[in-house]
Amino acid sequence: MLNKSKYTEFIKSEAKRLGFLSCGISKAGFLEEDAHRLEHWLNKQMNGQMSYMENNFDKRLNPTLLVDGAKSVVSLLLNYFPSEMQNTESYKISKYAYGQDYHFVIKEKLKELLFSIQESIGEVTGRAFVDSAPVLDKAWAAKSGLGWIGKNSNLLTQKVGSFYFIAELVIDLDLDYDTATTDHCGSCTACIDSCPTEAIVSPYVVDGSKCISYFTIELKENIPDEMKGKFNDWVFGCDVCQDVCPWNRFSKPHNEPLFNATPELLSMSKKEWREITEEVFNSLFKSSPIKRSKYQRFKNNISFMDK
Structure with missing residues (x-):
């Protein structure tokens, strides 16, 4: 023991x-x-x-x-x-x-x-x-x-x-085990009320096929036209349900240098995003999860925002 x-x-x-x-x-x-x-x-x-x-x-x-x-x-x-x-005036990732x-x-x-x-x-x-x-x-x-x-x-x-x-x-090692904590969401519905595509279909249930992250990363074909105007400029993933969560007032900056964004990424304008070349995309995102998206897919996401 x-x-x-x-x-x-x-x-x-x-x-x-x-x-x-x-x-x-x-x-x-x-x-x-x-x-x-x-x-x-x-x-x-x-x-x-x-x-x-x-x-x-x-x-x-x-x-x-x-x-x-x-x-x-x-x-x-x-x-x-x-x-x-x-940059708050940019497309969002x-x-x-x-x-x-x-x-x-x-x-x-x-x-x-x-x-x-x-x-x-x-x-x-x-x-x-x-x-x-x-x-x-x-x-x-x-x-x-x-x-x-x-x-x-x-x-x-x-x-x-x-x-x-x-x-x-x-x-394969026996250890001392921790116990689950309690739920502290209470009566708050900020995430449900704020989801741009109503993907949180009921408390604790997210319809993955309605989530902006799904549409901008996982979906293989074009984003359906009925989603036009609902993405609030999110071109890769979405943080809305986290941004509005009251518990994220207590988020503190990480201390992992590898997670730091380049100044170029943070400052890019919509115009720069629209005009991004494949060469710049590959250079900017060579070690990023965004490379999963592939250049053309990323450009299509941006084009969808401007429809």
């Missing part, structure tokens, strides 16, 4: 050293409640063209199917709230995409965390997950006491709001 507590304390202190905002730990197993919610969401086709959400249903709900002998899910939050925002691609930044930190665990504790097997494998990040983070899932379906915390990435380390 002493070792279990000692190991847990070590992992949390290492997570802090690596710059993570917080760390919570849950016992690996089947997420029964979330299974019903996910099944209902998929049956309603709220995933739109995101067919990958239908794949690996069992693995998505049970990390022991992803890591042999998995005993613990270590959930981690990494802040991305910027100290400087884009989600704050998470201001800097370098978070997948690579966080994966490196998780590799280092796993290496530290193996070096200090011994033979521990595990896998790192950053939003690119069938793991229900928000469900595990909530189960680990890192926050609650709000009415906009984002993980919220009282101390720092919701502008952070969620990642996991699934390992």
